[in-house]
Amino acid sequence: MASGEDKRVTCAVLIIGDEILSGRTQDTNLRDIARYLGVIGVDLAEARTVPDVLEEIVDALNALRSRYDYVITTGGIGPTHDDITADAVAAAFGVELEEHPEIMAMMTARWGDQLNAARRRMARVPVGGALVKNPVQGPPGFTIGNVFTLAGVPQIMRGMLEDVGPRMRGGRPTxxxxxxxxxxxxxxxxxxxxxxxxxxxxxxxxxxxxxxxxxxxxxxxxxxxxxxxxxxxxxxxxxxxxxxxxxxxxxxxxx
The missing domain is CATH 3.30.70.1130 (EIF_2_alpha)
Known part of the structure; x- marks a missing residue:
C-alpha cells in the first residue's frame, strides 16, 4: 500500500449485490465515489462487483484491502437475509459482529416495539469498528481497518461519503x-x-x-x-x- 504524504493514495470500490450483476439495478455509486475521491486527491485504482455470496465478498475484500490504502464497499447492509456485507467484513477481519449500542438506541427511539429481528440486523457492526454517519435516513455505516462500509442506496451513500472523506489521507487533487x-x-x-x-x-x-x-x-x-x-x-x-x-x-x- 502507498505510504508517505507525497505518495499516491489509492482506493478500491467493492460493489455488492445480485441486483447490480443481473441488471435490475443500475449502479451510479461508482461514478459518484470516483468524483468525490478525485476532489480529495485519492486515486480510485480498482472497482469490482460481486454477488451476495459470503465467500466471494470476503475473498474480494481481502484482496483489495491488502493492495490499496482504502476500500469502500457499497450495498448489502439492509435488513433482509441477503444483506450479508457486515458478516463478510467481520469474517475478513476475523472478528465477531455485535449490536452497536448507539445504533440500537437510535432504532429503538424510531421503531420502539416494532424493532424486530430483521431491523436489528442493521445494528450489527464488526467488533472494533467505528460508525460512519448517515445524514440522510436509517442506520449509519461503519469502518474497520482501511475499509469503509456504506449503503447501496445512492442518496444515502453520498451522504455517508461526507464522513468518509475527512478520515482519508488525501494526496494532491487531480x-x-x-x-x-x-x-x-x-x-x-x-x-x-x-x-x-x-x-x-x-x-x-x-x-x-x-x-x-x-x-x-x-x-x-x-x-x-x-x-x-x-x-x-x-x-x-x-x-x-x-x-x-x-x-x-x-x-x-x-x-
Missing amino acids: VSRTVRVEGSGEGQIAEPLEAVAKAHPDMSLGSYPFFSAEGYGSNLVIRSRDPEQLSAVVAELIDALRRAGIDNVKEMAVA
Missing part, C-alpha cells in the same frame, strides 16, 4: 483540462495524441468521441496533479494537433 476537436474522428487525432501521451507517461490523456446534431469530434481530457505541467501539455497537444492539419481545436473553459 486537475483536468479538456481540448475539444470538432469535425475530426479518432483516427485523425490518434497519432498526435499518442505522441503527446508517450512524452508524458505520468499524465492521463483520454479521448472521448461525441456525436450530435451539430456534428462529431472528440473531447480530449488531460489530467495531472501539477497544474503548471498540465497547462504546458495542453498547449503542446493543441500545437501537435494543428501541426497534423487539425485546425478546429479549442480548449474548453475550466469549470
Whole structure:
C-alpha cells in the first residue's frame, strides 16, 4: 500500500449485490465515489462487483484491502437475509459482529416495539469498528481497518461519503483540462495524441468521441496533479494537433 504524504493514495470500490450483476439495478455509486475521491486527491485504482455470496465478498475484500490504502464497499447492509456485507467484513477481519449500542438506541427511539429481528440486523457492526454517519435516513455505516462500509442506496451513500472523506489521507487533487476537436474522428487525432501521451507517461490523456446534431469530434481530457505541467501539455497537444492539419481545436473553459 502507498505510504508517505507525497505518495499516491489509492482506493478500491467493492460493489455488492445480485441486483447490480443481473441488471435490475443500475449502479451510479461508482461514478459518484470516483468524483468525490478525485476532489480529495485519492486515486480510485480498482472497482469490482460481486454477488451476495459470503465467500466471494470476503475473498474480494481481502484482496483489495491488502493492495490499496482504502476500500469502500457499497450495498448489502439492509435488513433482509441477503444483506450479508457486515458478516463478510467481520469474517475478513476475523472478528465477531455485535449490536452497536448507539445504533440500537437510535432504532429503538424510531421503531420502539416494532424493532424486530430483521431491523436489528442493521445494528450489527464488526467488533472494533467505528460508525460512519448517515445524514440522510436509517442506520449509519461503519469502518474497520482501511475499509469503509456504506449503503447501496445512492442518496444515502453520498451522504455517508461526507464522513468518509475527512478520515482519508488525501494526496494532491487531480486537475483536468479538456481540448475539444470538432469535425475530426479518432483516427485523425490518434497519432498526435499518442505522441503527446508517450512524452508524458505520468499524465492521463483520454479521448472521448461525441456525436450530435451539430456534428462529431472528440473531447480530449488531460489530467495531472501539477497544474503548471498540465497547462504546458495542453498547449503542446493543441500545437501537435494543428501541426497534423487539425485546425478546429479549442480548449474548453475550466469549470
